[in-house]
Amino acid sequence: MTPTEKTSKKLAKVNGEICGICQACATVCPTNAIDVFEHYIVVLPDRCTGCGTCTKVCPVEAITLVKR
Amino acid sequence: MSNDDHILIVGGGPAGSATALAARHEGAEVTIVDRKTHVGIPVQCGEAIGKTGPGIAEIEIPEESIRVPIRGFRVYSPALISVDFAEKEPSGYIIDRRVFDKELLARAAESGSDVLLGAKVIDLTRKNGSVDGVVVRHNGARKTIKAKVVIGADGVNSEIARLTGLRRSFKPADIDSCYGYEMVNCDLEFPDLMEFLLGSELCPRGYIWIFPKGEGRANVGIGIGGGFGTHTAQQYLDHFIKHHEIAKRQLAKAKIVECRVGALPVCGPNEQNVVDGALLVGDAAGHVHPITGGGMGYAIVCGSIAGQVAAKCVSKGDVSADRLQEYETKWRKRYGDEFAQSLKLRDLLIETEDQTLDKLAKIVTGDSVVKMASARKVKIFAKAMATRDRKLITLMKELRKLKMV
Numbered sequence: 001m002t003p004t005e006k007t008s009k010k011l012a013k014v015n016g017e018i019c020g021i022c023q024a025c026a027t028v029c030p031t032n033a034i035d036v037f038e039h040y041i042v043v044l045p046d047r048c049t050g051c052g053t054c055t056k057v058c059p060v061e062a063i064t065l066v067k068r
Numbered sequence: 069m070s071n072d073d074h075i076l077i078v079g080g081g082p083a084g085s086a087t088a089l090a091a092r093h094e095g096a097e098v099t100i101v102d103r104k105t106h107v108g109i110p111v112q113c114g115e116a117i118g119k120t121g122p123g124i125a126e127i128e129i130p131e132e133s134i135r136v137p138i139r140g141f142r143v144y145s146p147a148l149i150s151v152d153f154a155e156k157e158p159s160g161y162i163i164d165r166r167v168f169d170k171e172l173l174a175r176a177a178e179s180g181s182d183v184l185l186g187a188k189v190i191d192l193t194r195k196n197g198s199v200d201g202v203v204v205r206h207n208g209a210r211k212t213i214k215a216k217v218v219i220g221a222d223g224v225n226s227e228i229a230r231l232t233g234l235r236r237s238f239k240p241a242d243i244d245s246c247y248g249y250e251m252v253n254c255d256l257e258f259p260d261l262m263e264f265l266l267g268s269e270l271c272p273r274g275y276i277w278i279f280p281k282g283e284g285r286a287n288v289g290i291g292i293g294g295g296f297g298t299h300t301a302q303q304y305l306d307h308f309i310k311h312h313e314i315a316k317r318q319l320a321k322a323k324i325v326e327c328r329v330g331a332l333p334v335c336g337p338n339e340q341n342v343v344d345g346a347l348l349v350g351d352a353a354g355h356v357h358p359i360t361g362g363g364m365g366y367a368i369v370c371g372s373i374a375g376q377v378a379a380k381c382v383s384k385g386d387v388s389a390d391r392l393q394e395y396e397t398k399w400r401k402r403y404g405d406e407f408a409q410s411l412k413l414r415d416l417l418i419e420t421e422d423q424t425l426d427k428l429a430k431i432v433t434g435d436s437v438v439k440m441a442s443a444r445k446v447k448i449f450a451k452a453m454a455t456r457d458r459k460l461i462t463l464m465k466e467l468r469k470l471k472m473v
């Protein structure tokens with residue numbers, strides 16, 4: 001377990017069925033925890049602090065916080 | 069790509085292709101890498117572009133990408149007071165971005181640039197602190213590509229901006245969260261005007277657009293300030309389409325044939341876009357108008373400047389930040405004031421209540437809206453004072469401090 005995983009109780013989760021890969025979430029993530037690819041995006045659990053910033057900018061509510 | 073004496077451009081969007089074309093024009097060796105295998109897709113854009121931005125001269129808008137000529141716009145204030153601007157001749161176009169981006173990239177390749185698709189840049193390499201290449205993931209393997217200059221034309225979520233430290237992350241309010249549709253069977257009232265709608269309830273810190281695409285088709289979308297409002301961009305747009313009278317008049321029979329999301333940097337350019345051996349251009353540099361959200365024209369002009377300067381620095385054998393700074397100076401000379409003033413104007417307008425915007429709409433002409441958006445002074449002060457509206461007068465005094473009225 002990485003230090004982030006120990007301290008944060010929450011984690012961002014992407015619903016790939018809704019996400020349109022606009023990258024809004026990735027641009028505001030303070031820890032660079034969202035990796036963008038051509039057809040999907042990935043939240044890196046060891047970097048995500050569960051701060052929820054990404055959820056504020058998603059145009060379609062495709063990224064939400066869940067319990068670790 | 070055998071020699072490392074070339075300019076490596078990260079991103080094959082409008083900024084990257086324009087940079088490549090200009091650098092090839094100066095005789096430099098150029099490689100473009102893009103993580104996508106299809107540039108321009110998915111489309112995340114309103115697809116409006118001015119006909120002749122200064123400097124776009126050599127980079128013409130690909131004819132096959134043009135959907136309709138546009139003569140101007142109509143802006144609706146929150147209470148639907150309209151301000152029109154229409155010229156006799158077309159001043160711009162609505163294009164098809166999937167054709168546009170691909171065609172510009174094709175031209176860059178035809179001009180002699182190498183193109184490597186499906187290659188995602190994940191790191192930079194450095195020599196004595198100066199950037200001298202990138203690490204990409206391509207076909208599942210890591211690979212290093214050396215270069216004389218690395219150009220970050222990699223869009224709003226620029227990895228090159230992060231890796232060079234020129235920009236870390238945005239605050240939510242720095243970006244617009246966007247959603248849109250391509251629609252058919254539209255009954256547009258003005259098939260050659262762009263329509264914009266404002267209103268704090270309708271679209272918090274942003275606007276809704278209806279852009280004609282010809283033959284009853286339209287690009288309909290919304291941008292809202294990141295973290296603003298109580299709903300998502302999609303929810304605001306759907307509500308508009310279903311309930312708003314302007315939408316009911318024009319979109320009642322319309323059908324959605326494409327859904328789009330997007331993110332737009334609207335906080336003005338980065339403070340600095342140059343380091344030893346690398347520079348940023350386009351959305352990566354924040355080359356987007358803070359009010360209109362337009363970015364393609366700036367990406368192309370700034371890309372042309374970047375390509376010219378980078379090629380010159382490579383041929384002279386000095387790619388230090390001091391030398392590359394010529395790019396920063398040149399693009400700022402052209403657009404620096406426009407971005408800075410528009411940002412201040414935008415911030416003033418956010419604070420302005422809907423009712424005051426309505427009053428403003430009554431006294432401005434389309435011509436003054438165009439001038440204000442390009443940071444030129446307009447003569448509306450006396451008219452505003454004559455309304456004796458306290459809030460409008462306060463707004464005017466603030467605008468006067470900015471030397472805008």
Ligand SMILES: Cc1cc2nc3c(=O)[nH]c(=O)nc-3n(C[C@H](O)[C@H](O)[C@H](O)COP(=O)(O)OP(=O)(O)OC[C@H]3O[C@@H](n4cnc5c(N)ncnc54)[C@H](O)[C@@H]3O)c2cc1C
Nearest residue numbers: 079081082083103113114115116189223330350351363364
């Ligand atoms: C909803 C919306 C509506 C808009 N409407 C308009 C409009 O009507 N008119 C207008 O002028 N502008 C508009 N814009 C802005 C315009 O789309 C952008 O300013 C423009 O696309 C910027 O071009 P660019 O080349 O800098 O970046 P992009 O077009 O984003 O291109 C960046 C490229 O870099 C690639 N890339 C990213 N990261 C990497 C990496 N790590 N490795 C390799 N490649 C990478 C991407 O795959 C992409 O191909 C709109 C934007 C949005 C979101």
Ligand code: SF4
Nearest residue numbers: 029048049051052054
């Ligand atoms: S919750 Fe915070 S740290 Fe995690 S991905 Fe979202 S913005 Fe990044």
Ligand code: SF4
Nearest residue numbers: 019020022023025058
């Ligand atoms: S903001 Fe939403 S739609 Fe955009 S990339 Fe992130 S999860 Fe996907």
